[in-house]
Amino acid sequence: MAGDTHPPYRTLEEDGSITGIDPDLQALLSKQLGVPFEIQTVSGMEAILTGMNSGRYDAFNGPLRTTPEREADFDAIVWMTTITSYVYLAERADELSDPEALCGSRVAGVSGSVTESQLARYADWCTAEGLSTPEFVGLEDTNSTFLAVNSDRADYAGTTQTAALDLQAAEPDRYEFLVQSEEQGAGIDQLALVTPKGNGLAEPLFAAFEAIFENGEYEDLMKEWDLTQVAVDEPLLNPLTSK
Template sequence: MNSKVLAPALLAAALFSSPSLAQDAKIPVQTADATLHAKLPKEIRDAGEMITVNSGSFPPYEIVSDTRSMSGASADLAHALGEVLGVKVKHESVSGLSSLLSGIKSGRYQFAIGPVGDFPERQAANDFVDWVQEYVVFAVQIGNPKGIKSLADTCGLKIAVQSGGSAERVIKQQATKCTEEGKPAVEVQSFPDQPTSILAVRSKRSDGFFSSQAPLTYFVQQSNGQLELAAVGQSNGFDDLFQGTVVPKDSPLGPVILEGYKKLFDNGTYATIMKKWGLDNNMLKAPGINLAGKRPQ
């Protein structure tokens, strides 16, 4: 086991498991699609399983309790997708998003259920089967004591981000902009995962955590009134932000996963899973490949 992954994973499981979500929602059992199964790469058909990799807990999508088990919306989606494709889906963890993306690019892992941010620069090495639209905001201490209303308000503040993610890139650009304008730079605090980042805010070592709105909403709900969201409804350095499942560039697995998702969208399973985990506002009307830079049809 990778202790660097397991330690924060246990923090997430202990601190952020959520009995308030609709855990009793019934997710329909899927019928295997023989045509899609036949389109899977031979090594997957022969093994009868696919291995998806994650970079640690990303609630409420991925809640990692150890290096080979996971709950959350992504776990439910992975299970349903496996049923549609007629294979089992197993989970493995690595430390950090960079390790996840490089592992997918190299072919070490077949795919990452995600969702992982889809950006044109990432599409050069990987393909994204997008199934989420996301927004990037701040989790701050209750009352928003530093007055963060937009990205521009972060000059001179200590801002936590997940290492290797798109938010880290944007906040570093903002730090440069602050100094160019003669203001104090942002102190960028990069952490390996979401739970460690949010704990930095709860302990007041960070003034805010800059990340995706869906997991931050989840963390705020579980903070016993210690945290709130800030800069909601602002672009905060991002255009339309799509997230999805990652496969190696031009992998034949991508189109098969897309067709599997289409079935789950069409039969209502996707909506059931998203609503179960409080993700109504992050739903797409239809999945798509590499939606970054283009609007979904």
């Protein structure tokens, strides 16, 4: 499994171990399949997707938005949703807490991620309101986007709502965030575990997901990580191209 650093999905601890939602989910899937999972840390979405296509990695659990174009190259198993959020320093709340403030601002995000496409929709809203469009600052991983905000290389860090909540919980006095509204182009995107077409893993992985939904372990996992607001009723395999 390829995996970049993206708390609370994957957090690289001081001892080199990886904790988070993803390894916990992998443990449940491993129990169903009877095979071990190993996370290999990779920086950058392009490197992850290229590595899967070359056979270096068998799968990646995002957070990654599924699209018809992506499902042409990868099998996607949707197991949660998300809404894009924009993190900023609490000390700048007076100037950045208004949704219109994001227009014309610098927004750091992971290149190729859902944030980049969501920000483009936000930019359309800004234009319709007669405001300047935001500038996307593409970076390799989520930690880099938060560091950009801390160092004033960006005003906001665009990320999943899950990551924004996790960051604010860890440092409640340091960060606040905006949630992109439906009016501003936010859709509740479907997030998926992806695996290359033809490697034979999609069907057994999907069956393993179905099993942990049925036995209640998925629900328990989402409650443990306080993710019930982005949980789904059932896993979906290639939902945008299978119809």
